[in-house]
Amino acid sequence: MPGGQPAGGWSLGPAPFEPSRLGEWASRITSFPPDWSNVGFDAETRARLHAGVEESEDLCVAGTALVAGLLQGLLDVGVTPRTDAAAEELVVEDGAVVGVRIAQSGRSISVRARRGVVLATGGFEWDPVLVRVFLRGPMHGAVSPPNNTGDGLRMAMAHGAELANMGEAWWVPIVQIPNDTIDGKQRSRSVRLERTRPRSIIVNPAGQRFVNEACDYNSMAGAFHYLDPRGGYVNDPAWIVFDSAHLQRYGFLGIDPGQPVPDWFCESTDLTELAAKTGIDADGLGRTITRWNQNVASGADPDFGRGASAYDGYWGDDQATTLAGKTLGPIDSAPFYAVPIRVGAMGTKGGPRTDRDGRVRHVSGGPVPGLFAAGNAMAGVTGRAYGGAGGTICPAMVFGYRAGRAAATGESADAP
Numbered sequence: 001m002p003g004g005q006p007a008g009g010w011s012l013g014p015a016p017f018e019p020s021r022l023g024e025w026a027s028r029i030t031s032f033p034p035d036w037s038n039v040g041f042d043a044e045t046r047a048r049l050h051a052g053v054e055e056s057e058d059l060c061v062a063g064t065a066l067v068a069g070l071l072q073g074l075l076d077v078g079v080t081p082r083t084d085a086a087a088e089e090l091v092v093e094d095g096a097v098v099g100v101r102i103a104q105s106g107r108s109i110s111v112r113a114r115r116g117v118v119l120a121t122g123g124f125e126w127d128p129v130l131v132r133v134f135l136r137g138p139m140h141g142a143v144s145p146p147n148n149t150g151d152g153l154r155m156a157m158a159h160g161a162e163l164a165n166m167g168e169a170w171w172v173p174i175v176q177i178p179n180d181t182i183d184g185k186q187r188s189r190s191v192r193l194e195r196t197r198p199r200s201i202i203v204n205p206a207g208q209r210f211v212n213e214a215c216d217y218n219s220m221a222g223a224f225h226y227l228d229p230r231g232g233y234v235n236d237p238a239w240i241v242f243d244s245a246h247l248q249r250y251g252f253l254g255i256d257p258g259q260p261v262p263d264w265f266c267e268s269t270d271l272t273e274l275a276a277k278t279g280i281d282a283d284g285l286g287r288t289i290t291r292w293n294q295n296v297a298s299g300a301d302p303d304f305g306r307g308a309s310a311y312d313g314y315w316g317d318d319q320a321t322t323l324a325g326k327t328l329g330p331i332d333s334a335p336f337y338a339v340p341i342r343v344g345a346m347g348t349k350g351g352p353r354t355d356r357d358g359r360v361r362h363v364s365g366g367p368v369p370g371l372f373a374a375g376n377a378m379a380g381v382t383g384r385a386y387g388g389a390g391g392t393i394c395p396a397m398v399f400g401y402r403a404g405r406a407a408a409t410g411e412s413a414d415a416p
Helices: 019-028 043-051 062-076 128-134 151-158 217-224 246-248 271-278 282-298 309-312 393-409
Strands: 086-095 096-104 108-110 116-120 168-175 200-203 238-243 266-268 336-348 357-359 367-373
Touching: 019 062, 086 108, 086 151, 116 393, 128 336, 151 367, 168 217, 200 282, 217 336, 246 282, 246 336, 266 271, 271 282, 271 336, 309 393, 367 393
Parallel strands: 096 367, 116 367
Antiparallel strands: 086 096, 096 108, 168 336, 200 238, 238 336, 266 336, 357 367
16 A cells, blocks of 8 residues: 555545435534644645635545544444433443443443444543553553543453553654643643654753654653653653744644744743743753754764654654755754643553454453453554554554454354
8 A cells, every 4th residue: 555655655544425415413423622733734724625615515534534434333223322421430241241331310220232232432531540550661641532531441340351552552652732621631632743844852850862853752752751760751742842943833732833922922022031931941942952963964864863754754754855854954943932841642552452353352252242342442463563544543443444344243253
């Protein structure tokens, strides 16, 4: 597939969907608050996208279109989903999962399953206790919906599920804007364009760079999670430092070029003063900026190799004529800015271990009869790695399909 080649190509996505096809169910589909930075669209790209769609068209796209299409499939075969129904516990008889108990409209209801129960409740990234107990290092916020609180994980654990990959998440660097909330909780925004485009770097409290800022977001966690035996997590917290030329050319985290500088930016015309305002070591920051600018002038980053790969330039400046030029640029145009940046997650990657058809494995061996899992509710099949675009959605769809088919056909765990 061309999408997997270094030069890039098309990823697979759902076709636009007309919500009116769903009738009264259309209003039941919710969209996560749009964050153009999350998906890598700046003001120029957004304008091109909007220009290509008739204003009269009422279409949903991307993940919303995927959910709408799946819902349409359910309705077409006579399945009526239960909404506002929280799963509380599995119903087990003679060691087999035969249903689930849900809370709906203030009542506890037992729902019988004829073929099996598939856990598709997402991860546990919004449960602070589970995050503290299981994840391998700091995780300061999630860019997923706040209802991913580990419900499926708890239900599976209560009945002896074997767990795997529990220390891992789909890591991503985040910025948290004051008073920016979702469902009453602090919202986190992923940082992609801002750290990849020229004239920005990420530094730790010592004022030192510690990572290729343009690398893939999942891999960046390893740098944030570096544990110094004498100083703890020395790269957490960190700051993204950039100059006015960067801000005026590219904007920052949904703030378009030319818009007023928000009060959550730390701003100064002097790098020493900027360091004092943030608590960054001034001498360290000064040395880092000097070395960075010298390396940029030579057209290479010998410290971390930024700009050496096709991936580094993919989200960079599309007007640049060289690979390095897409992501390397001096930080020399006052005023200068710094924004706290920390490690967060798109979701967690650990959960019940399953077989190839999504059957949950028991800690003593063999399957938990009648119990399946898919998506982030199961142990991630990629382990610590991240496969790229669709790295969470694709396994969710594949294992959801295989689990549903195995449950419906009653295939045994030993079937080829």
